[in-house]
Amino acid sequence: MAKKNTRNTKGRIIEAAWRLFYRQGYDDTTVEEIIAESGTSRGSFYHYFEGKDALLSTVSYLFDQKYEELMATLDPDGNRFDQLMYLNRELFAMIENSVSLDLLARLYSSQLITRGDKHLLDHNRTYYRLLRQIVLQGQERGELRGDVTVNEMVRVYALCERALIYDWCLSGGDYSLLQYGKTMMSRFFRDFRAEEENL
Template structure:
């Protein structure tokens, strides 16, 4: 039961923080406001996070929560190529519509200068587990190439997604991330489709 309470506490802190970041901006949000909104304590906050900056890496966990929800909604019989497209489009639509660009940019910046855990690259994240499951399934169904390793396909796919998000941020969102990936991702994925 203690483990579940810990997840709930951390989850409440993350949810409150991102809600406040969206409302007031990252710089305009204080730790005190996060603690108050999450109905936790400063001690709980500092138990899970060293600083407000440490919350930036939790954005990847919000993406993972979206992936978990999408996996439940997705038709298990869908072609693996289409599953990868679906996950990307839904995530990018969420990013475009509900994640402030400055927070994305700060998260990417924090990953560049961190000496600790780089959450975006953490292979135990739901994101990587979902991709692994889809790619293995696609290879077993002969929908994706088997002469390229699962790890190589996952690395290339994740790298392309990060590159698109990064470019969208440095271009100040002057184009639709969702629409751009709808054009470019199929071209990229065709290289991994079984012939």
């Protein structure tokens, strides 16, 4: 039970922070506002985070929360390629509508230069576990190629998502990430469909 409360408190702080960052901007959001918005205490905040800057690396937590919500909406009988494309669309819609472009760009640049944890590449995240599960099921059902490893497919999928997000950040968000992602993710990933699925 303590583990769940820990996660809930930390999660509330993260979710509140990102809501405020999106509404007010990172620089105009204070730790006190994050504490008030999350309904937690100053002690709880500093138990999990050294300061506001430490929250920049938590966007992967936000993404994983979205994936956990989406897991419940997946049709167990649905085509696994289609499930992957659905997850991508939903994530890109969330990013486009609730994550500050400036903060996303900061996160990506910090992940390039960090010597510490690279949260986006943490294979223990919900994101990677869910992708591995879907790809494995797709192979077992004959919907995705069996001659490519699960890990390689997951790696390519994640690489394609990061590439699209990175380009969107570089372009200053001057196009719809969601709309462009709908087209490009299926193009990037379609070679992993099983032969009969490609017809």
